[in-house]
Amino acid sequence: xQSVTQLDSQVPVFEEAPVELRCNYSxxxxxxxxxxVQYPNQGLQLLLKYLSGSTLVKSINGFEAEFNKSQTSFxxxxxxxxxxxxxxxxxxxxxxxxxxxxxxxxxxxxxxxxP
Amino acid sequence: SQxxxxxxxxxxxxxxxxxSLECTVEGxxxxxxxxxxxxxxxxxxxxxxxxxxxxxxxxVPQNLSASRPQDRQFILSSKKLLLSDSGFYLCAWSSYRxxxxxxTFGSGTRLTVV
Numbered sequence: 001x002q003s004v005t006q007l008d009s010q011v012p013v014f015e016e017a018p019v020e021l022r023c024n025y026s027x028x029x030x031x032x033x034x035x036x037v038q039y040p041n042q043g044l045q046l047l048l049k050y051l052s053g054s055t056l057v058k059s060i061n062g063f064e065a066e067f068n069k070s071q072t073s074f075x076x077x078x079x080x081x082x083x084x085x086x087x088x089x090x091x092x093x094x095x096x097x098x099x100x101x102x103x104x105x106x107x108x109x110x111x112x113x114x115p
Numbered sequence: 116s117q118x119x120x121x122x123x124x125x126x127x128x129x130x131x132x133x134x135s136l137e138c139t140v141e142g143x144x145x146x147x148x149x150x151x152x153x154x155x156x157x158x159x160x161x162x163x164x165x166x167x168x169x170x171x172x173x174x175v176p177q178n179l180s181a182s183r184p185q186d187r188q189f190i191l192s193s194k195k196l197l198l199s200d201s202g203f204y205l206c207a208w209s210s211y212r213x214x215x216x217x218x219t220f221g222s223g224t225r226l227t228v229v
Contacts, residue, residue, distance in 0.1 A: 006158075034218070043205060044159075044220040090159060094218075101147060101209060102174075103218055107158035 004093050006106035013081050014114045021076040021109045023065075023091030032094035033074040034103065035065055039087045047089070050074065061085075086113045118142060121206045121221030128228055134179075134193040136224050138206030141187065146208040148189040149218075150181055153203040165189060201228045 005024045013019045025031060035047040048059040055067040065076045074091060091106040118141045128134060140146055150162045161174045163181035171181050178197050182190045189206060206221040 036220075043223040044207075046217065046219075049217065092159075092218075102149065102161055102164050103207075103209075104161070105151075105159040 004091050004104055004106040006091055006109050008109050009107065010110045010112065012112045012114055015083060016080045018079050019077065019081050019085075019111065021089050021091075021111065023074045023076065023106060025072050025074065025091075025093045027072070027093060027095070033065075033067060034092040034094070035059075035063070035074070035076050036090045036092060036105075037087045038090065038108075044090065047076075081111075081113050083113050083115060085111060087111060119206060119208055119219055119221045121224060123224060124222065125225045126227070128196050128226065130198055130228055131195045134191070134196050134200070134226070136191040136204055136206075136226075138189045138191075138221055139187055140189075140208050143187070143208070143210055145186060146210060148183065149207040149209070150189065150191050151205040151207065151220075153205065153223075154201070159205070163191070196228045198228050201226055 003026050007022050011021060033050045036044040037047045038044050047063055048057045048065055050057050050067045056064060058064040063076055063078045065074050067074050076089060088108045088110045090108045092103045094101060094103055121138045147166050149164045151159045152162050153159050162179060163171055163173055165171050165183045168183055168186055171183060178200055179191060179193050204224045204226060207218050209218045
């Protein structure tokens, strides 16, 4: 069965410092990978996704993630964070079982930006 | 354009009372629909998914049930709420169009059982 592991439950980072949120997945088949962001008291918003093609995907607000098949990872990075990046970030993998698809999420990483 | 509506946004219910949360989708047909729960301090857990009218798959044993009476309507229910049912409930749908695949989430319902 496919699964997603986010090793860091909380990551505090100083403003304008770089950050990496780790995500590892387990899957024996081709995968679609996602990062979602949840701002305080809001629902989930898609940040970026990897479906195929270039292994480096980028979002409009400066985040990027690289699909690494050999390491089964999809880490999220940003070179310089802002206060507004404070949120919870979820990594997810799309699974397909007997023709039925669903998203399996990691437990989330709470990113706190320190002024 | 495709949109997803979920209501109510917040709900406080006493233990033992019934529950009905509704989710509707616009702008698409025959979507896959999902109910997720996010408990305080925990990640997202898939509760139910549906690939068509009347077709419901349950991911975890629980006090809740789901129904899909219409193509674009997905309902989460309970006959008697438990304290442990408190959490943030998210409806979602998935699509694959023009070579692009994605999930879209509703804005969520925060349920507090007292």
